[in-house]
Amino acid sequence: MTDWELKKQMKDSPHECMKAIFDEYCNYVYVIAAARLRTCGRNEDIEECVSDVFAEVFRKTDSLGEGQGDLKGFIGVIAKRKAIDMFRRLSKKADTTVSSDDEDFPELPSSENIIESSEVSERNHILLDKIKELGEPDTTIIIKQYYYNMTVAEIGKAISMTAAAVQKRSVRAREKLKKMLCEVGINY
Amino acid sequence: MKKNDELLNGLDIDLETADRVAKEYPSLSDSAKERMFNMAKEKMNDTNADLTENDNSVKGVEIYNRPRWIKFAGMAAAVVLMAGGIGGGSYLLHNMKSTAPTPNSSIAEEVTTYVTGTVTTEAASVETTTGTQKAVSGAVTEVTGTTTITTTTSAGAADVETTTALNVENSPIPEEAAHRLTDNYWDYAYLFGRSVRQSADYEHTVHVRFETPDNTSGDPMNIEYDKCMFKELADRNMEELKEYYYSYYTADFDPFYDPYNQYPDDFELFGPSFTDGSDMTMDRNCVYIEYNGELYQRALYTSYDNTDHWTDDQLEITNVTEKSFTLKRKFRNNANAMFGDTRGEVIFSIVFDEGAQDWRIDKTETNIQYS
Numbered sequence: 216m217t218d219w220e221l222k223k224q225m226k227d228s229p230h231e232c233m234k235a236i237f238d239e240y241c242n243y244v245y246v247i248a249a250a251r252l253r254t255c256g257r258n259e260d261i262e263e264c265v266s267d268v269f270a271e272v273f274r275k276t277d278s279l280g281e282g283q284g285d286l287k288g289f290i291g292v293i294a295k296r297k298a299i300d301m302f303r304r305l306s307k308k309a310d311t312t313v314s315s316d317d318e319d320f321p322e323l324p325s326s327e328n329i330i331e332s333s334e335v336s337e338r339n340h341i342l343l344d345k346i347k348e349l350g351e352p353d354t355t356i357i358i359k360q361y362y363y364n365m366t367v368a369e370i371g372k373a374i375s376m377t378a379a380a381v382q383k384r385s386v387r388a389r390e391k392l393k394k395m396l397c398e399v400g401i402n403y
Numbered sequence: 404m405k406k407n408d409e410l411l412n413g414l415d416i417d418l419e420t421a422d423r424v425a426k427e428y429p430s431l432s433d434s435a436k437e438r439m440f441n442m443a444k445e446k447m448n449d450t451n452a453d454l455t456e457n458d459n460s461v462k463g464v465e466i467y468n469r470p471r472w473i474k475f476a477g478m479a480a481a482v483v484l485m486a487g488g489i490g491g492g493s494y495l496l497h498n499m500k501s502t503a504p505t506p507n508s509s510i511a512e513e514v515t516t517y518v519t520g521t522v523t524t525e526a527a528s529v530e531t532t533t534g535t536q537k538a539v540s541g542a543v544t545e546v547t548g549t550t551t552i553t554t555t556t557s558a559g560a561a562d563v564e565t566t567t568a569l570n571v572e573n574s575p576i577p578e579e580a581a582h583r584l585t586d587n588y589w590d591y592a593y594l595f596g597r598s599v600r601q602s603a604d605y606e607h608t609v610h611v612r613f614e615t616p617d618n619t620s621g622d623p624m625n626i627e628y629d630k631c632m633f634k635e636l637a638d639r640n641m642e643e644l645k646e647y648y649y650s651y652y653t654a655d656f657d658p659f660y661d662p663y664n665q666y667p668d669d670f671e672l673f674g675p676s677f678t679d680g681s682d683m684t685m686d687r688n689c690v691y692i693e694y695n696g697e698l699y700q701r702a703l704y705t706s707y708d709n710t711d712h713w714t715d716d717q718l719e720i721t722n723v724t725e726k727s728f729t730l731k732r733k734f735r736n737n738a739n740a741m742f743g744d745t746r747g748e749v750i751f752s753i754v755f756d757e758g759a760q761d762w763r764i765d766k767t768e769t770n771i772q773y774s
Contacts, residue, residue: 242424245439246425265439266443
């Protein structure tokens with residue numbers, strides 16, 4: 216959906232438009248937020264962040280430039296920024312402020328750092344490919360567990376498995392994934 | 404367990420990967436999506452409400468109906484102002500035309516008081532500033548290294564008079580009178596005084612006995628008179644001399660004014676008339692006598708060539724009133740037997756003589772500067 220289409224539909228039927236946007240990009244935003252907040256927040260925090268992202272997206276539809284860029288990029292940028300804001304807020308609340316000099320400090324990606332962004336993108340691309348090479352149901356388990364921050368119980372319920380089975384398959388899948396990544400030069 | 408997983412804890416997902424995951428593995432349940440959507444809508448509405456909470460909107464235009472009477476009131480006020488301006492202006496113009504004083508007749512009522520004191524050791528001179536203030540100054544004053552001797556000839560006794568000052572400075576009358584009375588001043592000034600200029604015919608001499616004892620011998624004075632040879636006085640008798648004198652001076656003018664009290668106050672200008680064989684005796688000291696119808700003047704030893712003359716400086720006329728004015732003229736004296744090159748000024752008080760119906764010299768004051 217382009218900006219122009221969005222604005223036109225937003226004018227004609229705002230509720231349907233918002234619903235359509237949300238359905239289209241909900242998972243996308245959720246994955247972005249979860250990747251950032253999964254180490255410091257709960258699922259409620261991720262959902263809170265997702266709702267913040269869409270609230271801002273809905274508010275800013277009027278200010279979008281006509282015919283410039285697509286909505287996905289726009290929503291993605293807002294999602295990343297909102298996730299970072301939420302990460303900082305949650306870290307402060309949990310008194311888990313980390314120094315930027317610490318090795319554990321998760322580096323905040325900058326869209327202006329093209330080299331770093333390319334490397335991250337390439338690594339993520341390889342990682343996702345290797346996850347897909349794990350095969351089902353391991354791929355689904357790992358995707359839901361790490362990209363959607365779901366618990367083994369939730370995953371088990373989604374794929375009709377017990378939580379214990381999901382846990383076992385997850386452990387094996389991660390071991391296998393490490394080996395696969397080592398083969399392509401990515402060490403953890 | 405999963406929080407400590409080293410494999411994916413440091414996951415920094417890029418937008419492309421996130422898009423791939425979302426599309427290929429959409430994992431959110433409908434309930435979760437519905438929950439987040441409602442939350443987003445609620446936040447959007449709350450935020451909009453916060454943003455518009457303090458907004459004020461103005462709609463519509465309130466039409467102001469100006470009262471119609473203001474227009475007519477304004478017109479009426481303008482007409483009144485214009486009429487007042489025109490009427491007032493014309494009234495003032497007319498009024499000023501009829502009462503505007505002409506330069507020669509404008510009257511400024513001022514009270515001028517002349518004070519002349521009876522002088523014992525110093526002459527009282529009257530200085531006039533602007534016609535409203537008078538001050539009495541000493542006769543001898545020091546002026547930056549030069550000595551100024553002021554000799555005042557005045558009517559004498561103290562008197563106080565009040566005149567009405569008239570602003571007639573633009574009138575040509577004072578200037579004409581000043582020229583007529585003083586242009587030939589040096590021709591007649593020394594004819595009327597104690598030390599008159601000598602130009603006598605010593606072949607025609609008469610002696611008149613003056614009963615007053617001489618200061619040195621104690622005998623009555625025997626005063627010598629010589630026949631006048633002045634061109635101004637030649638062929639004149641006593642009456643004509645008086646006429647000549649009074650054509651310049653008022654009756655109050657004192658030709659023997661003696662500021663330093665050097666001489667006994669027994670001089671008279673016009674003496675008695677004698678004829679051949681009459682008693683040549685007189686009871687007063689006179690400058691001129693008449694003998695056989697001719698003028699004889701007292702023989703004094705002050706003969707010298709007087710070369711006093713006016714300089715080219717302009718006449719200075721001040722204190723002009725309807726009946727008087729003050730004239731100052733500067734003069735210069737070429738060096739002679741008695742004085743070196745001297746300069747000075749004569750201050751004339753000129754008044755309108757009612758008897759003669761003309762201007763006459765009432766007082767003179769001669770200031771001489773000896774450099």
